[in-house]
Amino acid sequence: MSTFNILIAGFGGQGVLFAGKCLAYKGLTENKQVSWLPSYGPEMRGGTANCSVILSDTPVGSPIVSNPNVLIAMNLPSLDKYENATASGGKIFVESTLIDRKVERNDVEAFYIPATKMATEIGAPTLANMIMIGKVIKETGAVDFNTISEGLKKVIPARKADMLEINLKALEAGYNF
Amino acid sequence: MAEKVLMKGNEAIAEAAIKAGCRHYFGYPITPQTEIAAYMAKRMPKIGGTFLQAESEIAAINMVYGVSAAGKRVMTSSSSPGVALKSEGLSYLAGSDLPAFVVNVQRGGPGLGGIQPSQSDYFQATKAGGHGDFRMIVLAPASVQEMADLTIKGFELADEYRMTAMILADGTMGQMMEPVEIRDDAEIKTFDKPWAVTGTQKKREHNIVNSLYLKPEQLEKENFTRFERYKKIEENEVMYEEFMMDDAEICIVAFGIAARVSQNAVVEARKQGIKAGMIRPITLWPFPKKRLLEASKNVKAFISVELSMGQMVEDIELATKCTRPVMLCNRVGGMIPSPEEVLQKIKETQGGIN
Numbered sequence: 001m002s003t004f005n006i007l008i009a010g011f012g013g014q015g016v017l018f019a020g021k022c023l024a025y026k027g028l029t030e031n032k033q034v035s036w037l038p039s040y041g042p043e044m045r046g047g048t049a050n051c052s053v054i055l056s057d058t059p060v061g062s063p064i065v066s067n068p069n070v071l072i073a074m075n076l077p078s079l080d081k082y083e084n085a086t087a088s089g090g091k092i093f094v095e096s097t098l099i100d101r102k103v104e105r106n107d108v109e110a111f112y113i114p115a116t117k118m119a120t121e122i123g124a125p126t127l128a129n130m131i132m133i134g135k136v137i138k139e140t141g142a143v144d145f146n147t148i149s150e151g152l153k154k155v156i157p158a159r160k161a162d163m164l165e166i167n168l169k170a171l172e173a174g175y176n177f
Numbered sequence: 178m179a180e181k182v183l184m185k186g187n188e189a190i191a192e193a194a195i196k197a198g199c200r201h202y203f204g205y206p207i208t209p210q211t212e213i214a215a216y217m218a219k220r221m222p223k224i225g226g227t228f229l230q231a232e233s234e235i236a237a238i239n240m241v242y243g244v245s246a247a248g249k250r251v252m253t254s255s256s257s258p259g260v261a262l263k264s265e266g267l268s269y270l271a272g273s274d275l276p277a278f279v280v281n282v283q284r285g286g287p288g289l290g291g292i293q294p295s296q297s298d299y300f301q302a303t304k305a306g307g308h309g310d311f312r313m314i315v316l317a318p319a320s321v322q323e324m325a326d327l328t329i330k331g332f333e334l335a336d337e338y339r340m341t342a343m344i345l346a347d348g349t350m351g352q353m354m355e356p357v358e359i360r361d362d363a364e365i366k367t368f369d370k371p372w373a374v375t376g377t378q379k380k381r382e383h384n385i386v387n388s389l390y391l392k393p394e395q396l397e398k399e400n401f402t403r404f405e406r407y408k409k410i411e412e413n414e415v416m417y418e419e420f421m422m423d424d425a426e427i428c429i430v431a432f433g434i435a436a437r438v439s440q441n442a443v444v445e446a447r448k449q450g451i452k453a454g455m456i457r458p459i460t461l462w463p464f465p466k467k468r469l470l471e472a473s474k475n476v477k478a479f480i481s482v483e484l485s486m487g488q489m490v491e492d493i494e495l496a497t498k499c500t501r502p503v504m505l506c507n508r509v510g511g512m513i514p515s516p517e518e519v520l521q522k523i524k525e526t527q528g529g530i531n
Contacts, residue, residue, distance in 0.1 A: 061441040
C-alpha cells in the first residue's frame with residue numbers, strides 16, 4: 001500500500017486532531033508526501049471531531065479522505081458514520097471501551113482496542129488516542145515505529161516536553177497490544 | 178534551504194508575510210482565517226511589528242490604507258462577509274494607487290452563510306471588489322506551499338503595480354496542514370516608494386495620497402493611466418499550471434481545493450481511457466485567457482469545477498469565445514465535490530461529445 005488515506009474520528013477532547021498531527025509529522029520526517037485536514041465546525045469538547053491524514057509516496061491530490069483505507073473510530077457515532085465509507089480491503093480500528101458493537105462489514109479487517117481502559121491503566125487516561133495510533137502503526141506499517149519519538153517531538157510543544165515520555169509509553173502499549 | 182515544517186495554510190500566509198517584510202497587520206477575527214490573526218498576535222510584538230485587532234473590518238482596511246500611504250508593507254485578512262465590509266476601503270486603495278495585501282479565506286454565503294469552505298466570492302474578487310473602475314490581482318493557492326509562495330509574490334506585485342493583491346483561498350486551504358518551506362528573505366523583491374507620505378524634511382515637494390478628483394478630465398486621465406498598468410499585468414503576470422493537457426479532449430478548469438479534488442478525478446479518468454486534463458488558474462485576475470483560447474483548439478469541452486454557482490463559467494466562455502461547451506460541476510454552501518462526482522461529470526461530458 002503506497003498511500004494511506006486515514007480518517008480519525010471521535011469526540012472533541014479525545015485528541016483526534018493531535019493523533020493525526022502525530023502521524024503526519026512522522027510521515028514528514030520520513031520524507032513522505034503528507035496532508036492533514038481537520039473538521040473545523042463550531043463543535044467544542046464533547047462534539048464530534050475528525051481529521052483526514054494522507055501519507056503517500058506520490059504527491060497528494062485531494063486532502064479530503066472520504067473513503068479511508070484506515071479508519072480509526074473513537075466513538076460509536078464515528079463508526080456508524082464511516083464504516084460504510086471505508087474502502088474495501090481497508091482496516092478499521094475500533095475503540096472498544098466506548099464502542100460495544102462489532103464491525104459489520106466482512107470485506108475489511110477490524111481491530112478492537114480498549115484504548116480508554118488501557119490508557120487509564122497506565123496512568124494517562126487522556127491518551128487513548130496514542131494507544132490507538134500505536135496499534136495502527138503496528139498493523140499498517142504506515143510509519144516507522146522505531147523512530148516514532150522524532151515525530152512526537154515535533155508535535156509536543158516545548159512547554160509540554162515533560163509529556164513526551166507518557167505519550168511514548170501510550171504508543172508502546174498500543175503497539176504491543 | 179529552510180527545513181520543511183508542517184503548517185496550516187493560514188499560518189503559512191502569516192509567516193510568509195513576515196518574511197516578505199510585512200510588519201503591520203490589522204484584522205478582525207472570523208472563521209476560517211482566525212489563525213492568521215492569532216499567529217500575527219504572537220509574532221509581531223517579538224519582531225517590532227504591529228498587530229492590531231481593529232474594532233471592525235472596515236477600520237482594519239482603513240488602517241491598511243494609512244500604513245500603505247506611509248510606504249510600508251501592510252496586510253489584512255478576513256473571510257467572505259468580512260471582506261465584503263472592506264470593499265469601500267479596497268476601492269479607496271485603488272483610487273489612491275496604494276499597494277495592499279489582502280487575504281480572503283472564503284466561507285459559504287451569501288449573508289452570514291456558514292463557516293465551511295467556499296469559492297463563491299469569485300465575482301467579488303475578480304470583478305467587483307468595490308465601486309468604481311478598478312482591478313485587484315487575485316491569487317488562488319492550491320496548497321499550503323502556495324499559500325506561502327503567493328503571499329510573498331502578492332506583496333511584490335502589490336508594490337510593483339501599486340495596487341491590491343488578494344489571496345483568494347478557501348476554508349480547506351486555510352485549515353489544512355502540509356509540509357511547507359518558507360523562502361529565504363534574500364530572494365524577496367522590494368520597490369522604492371518615492372510617492373509615500375513620510376515627511377518632506379523640507380527637501381522635496383509634498384506627496385499627496387488621495388482618491389478625490391473633482392475635475393472629470395483629471396479623473397478620467399487617472400482611470401486611463403491605471404488601466405494602462407492593468408494591461409501590462411494582463412500581459413506579464415498571468416500564472417497557471419497544467420496537468421495532463423498534452424492530448425486532452427476534456428479540459429477541467431479549477432482552482433484551489435476544487436483543483437486538488439479534480440486532479441484525483443483526472444488521474445482516474447485517464448485510468449479508464451478518457452483523455453482528461455486540467456488547467457489550474459493561479460491568477461484569477463489576470464485570468465489565463467490566452468492559454469484557454471489555445472486549449473479550445475484542441476479540446477472538445479471544458480468543465481468548470483468550482484465551489485460556486487458557475488461564477489467562473491463565464492470567464493471560460495469569454496476566454497474561449499464560446500467555441501466549446503463549458504460544463505459546470507459544482508457544490509456550494511460549504512460542500513465540496515468528491516473526485517467521484519467530478520469523474521461522473523467527465524464521463525457525462527465524454528458521452529455528450531462522442
